Structures are given as C-alpha cells and as structure tokens.
Amino acid sequence: THGFHMAFTAVISLAAYQTVIAIAHNSTTLDFWGGILVSSAQVVLLVPLLSLPFIFGGIKSKRLRSEIPSTDKLLPTPGQSPFSHSPHNHSPRSRSPHGQRQQQQQNLPPESLPLLASPPGEEQHLDLPDMTLGQCLGGLNFWLLLFIHLVCTGAGLTLLNNVNQMVIALDDAGSDSKPSRVVYVSIFSIANCLGRLMSGYFPDKLMHRRRVARTIPLIIVTLLTLTAALLNAFSDLDLLNGAAFLSGFAFGGAQGLTPSVTSELFGLRNFASNYSALQLGPALGSYLLATLLAGTVYQRGIDRHGDKSNTCYGADCFRLTFEVIAVLAGIAVILSFVLWQRTRADYGTIIEQQVSERQRRGIRAEFRGGQEILETFIRENRMLESLLGQGRALVGNLQSSLGQLPEKTQQDAPELIHTVDELSALVDQANVLLPHYSELRRRYKLLPSLRPGD
DSSP states (O other), X not given: OHHHHHHHHHHHHHHHHHHHHHHHHHHOOOOHHHHHHHHHHHHHXXXXXXXXXXXXXXXXXXXXOOXXXXXXXXXXXXXXXXXXXXXXXXXXXXXXXXXXXXXXXXXSXXXXXXXXXXXXXXXXXXXXXXXXXXXXXXXXXXXXXXXXXXXXXXXXXHHHHHHHHHHHHHTTXXXXXXXXXXXXXXXXXXXXXXXXXXXXXXXHHHHHHSOOOTHHHHHHXXXXXXXXXXXXXXXXXXXXXXXXXXXXXXXXXXXXXXXXXXXXHHOSTTHHHHHHHHXXXXXXXXXXXXXXXXXXXXXXXXXXXXXXXXXXXXXHHHHHHHHHHHHHHHHHHHHHHHHHHHTHHHHHHHHHXXXXXXXXXXXXXXXXXXXXXXXXXXXXXXXXXXXXXXXXXXXXXHHHHHHXXXXXXXXXXXXXXXXXXXXXXXXXXXXXXXXXXXXXXXXXXXXXXXXXXX
C-alpha cells in the first residue's frame, strides 16, 4: 500500500510538473542553464519512482514461503527425539502433494494469491453477473456504455489527431508566428495519464468508503467531455492549452472507467470478449468524429475561404466539428444518467456484498489468529504429553531401583528418596494440566469453518 501511494504521488507530481513546463515552453524559450535546471528538476522527481524496486524489495525479491510453519515440521521426526512415539506425530511425506500445496497456500500472505482468485478454502462472495457477449448485445446497458465510450474517446481523438491543423487555423489566420504543436500533444498525453490514474483510484475510494456507484464518475467524465468540446469549439491559441488538458483528462478518465464498469455490470467470466466489443467505441469514434466529421468540416472551410493552398485558416475550420461533438457529449451525459438509474440497484447490491465481504475477511483474520494460538497450544500439549510420559517412566525406574536397594542403603540416602518423591509429585501435578489441554484441543476441533453466509 505504501509503495502504491508513493508511486501514485510521484507520477502525479511528475505529470503536473511536465504540464507546467510544457505550457511555459510554449510561451517562452529557455536558455542553456534554464534547460539544465528544468532537466535536473525532472530527474529529482523521477528518483522516488525509480527507487521503488529498491525500497520495497522488488530487486531482491525472494521466493514466497509459508509464513506459518506446518505442525508436522515443528514436531520431531522418528529417530530424532523421544517424542517420536507420540500418536500425533506424522511424517510430512504421508500427506498428499495436493494437501501440502493447499496447506502452504493457506499460509501465504494475501498479496501472493492470484488476482481474481479467492484464498484457498474460501469462495468469492461477490454475486457479479455472468453475461456472454450475446447477452450483452441484447441488453440496453451495453449500448449505452458503448455510446458513452465512443463519444468520450472520439472527442479526445479528434483533438489529438487534428491539433496540428487546429494550431495553424487558429494562428491568426496564417500569421508568421509558429507555436509549438508538440506542446499541445504533450499536455494532452499528460492529462490522459492523470485521467487514467484518477479514474481508477478515486472511484474505488468513493465506492468503498462513500458507497458511490462507479457510474457517477462516468457522468462526471461525460460532463468534462462536453465542457472540453465547447472549449475547443470557441477557443483560441491562448485557451487551447486548457482545452487540450481537459480533453486529455476526459479521454483518460473514460479509458480508465470503462473496464471497471464492464466487469461490474457484465461479469468477469466473459470480460475479455465483452470489453473487446466495447473497444469498438474508440475505433468508431476515431473514424466518425476525428476523420470523417473533422475532415469534411475542414474541407468545406477550405472551399468557403477559397484557399488554394489546401490549408484552412480561421476559427470556423473546426468550430462546427466540436459543436457536433458537444451535442453528442450532451446526449452522452443524459445517457450516463440513464445508465446510472438503470444500474442503481445492481451497484447497491455490489456495494453491500463488498461491505459484507470485508466484514467476513475481518472475522476470518481474527478466526485465523485464534487458530494459530490454539495450534500452538496443541503442539505444546503434545510435547507435554511426551515429557510427562518420559517423566513417569523415569520416576518409575528410579522408584524401582530404590526398591531394589538394601534397606540400610535406603536409610543412608534420605535425600535421594526425597528428591524422587518430589519428582513424582511434580509429575502428578503436571498430569492435572493434561485434562485442561485435552479439553482445549477438543473444543478446537469443534470450531466450525467459516463458510459463505457465516
């Protein structure tokens, strides 16, 4: 968790720094020492990100081992100690490979378990739907999500694919000044990165802590797309920095939210095919909006202006394009509200199941802690039984040997007889503890295993 927060903070800081530098570079030119200073600051911001493998053990990683040693490994094997005759002592080889593997997996830390698999002995309690691609195509929710994804990604790709022509068109109708087109692409890319990061992290936090459905952030993304489209339609070169940032952020947010919404609304079993079908949205958006619509409007601007250079100059070269996208984004906002209303009950069920699952995991953690303590008692009980057995045998041998001594010798060794009597009394007192350990062991065996619904 600490490593994730450190990486998240480092990426956010680096992206914000890159955005500021890109905007500053578009308005001023840095000299040699200014470039050195900017590059040095960038290296400093990269240090926390590059140091993560060293700080959190990624470079010197070790093979995962069981954190809780097996009871069989703690007990001595035959021939190694007098405890070998304990009826509870078994060789590890007597267990099947599957049993050994399951025991080892139960003791592994949670982060070592598969991403989508439950810990051994437990089942997934989230009752997610299990819809095939055909079932998705037959439902309205899929088409609502596809249209929203098409508009949000298509709007971003329209700006990204045509930013060069937009800068030329907005550059005072073809003046001699040449603003850097690369800066706007950099701003878009940085905002895209931020949008992907935040659309994954913050919706999860809102869903788990505030019980906010993930379709609410989707509504916010469509509103950002609408705002970015209006800003692009009526912007100039001074506003294009903000328009590029907002467009990239909305584009990244849509790309980050769609996989999560897909898995929660349609399930994980057929997630690959369902999400691949939804990826037709960016492809269609790129062709219909960024290529066909933008190209048609741009060519009509050339014809209207009578430019023979095959280059359009003026704010109207792309205004109609982004006005149409703004209308589509407005429809996407409405449809995202419809999707939220249609899936409120589903997300309510998912959130309640997640809350119950976290509670179950807390109970399981306490239960496992109690199991570990009881297993320690059982191991001590076994060892105590063996020790008492050895003690009883030793006392019996001593008493038998003393009984065979001549009476005069026994009278001359009162301290030895007293010591043997004290040892016998000690063994008898220790025997009193055995019923308590046996009762504890019996109650441990009666403990129920946690199952779904417990």
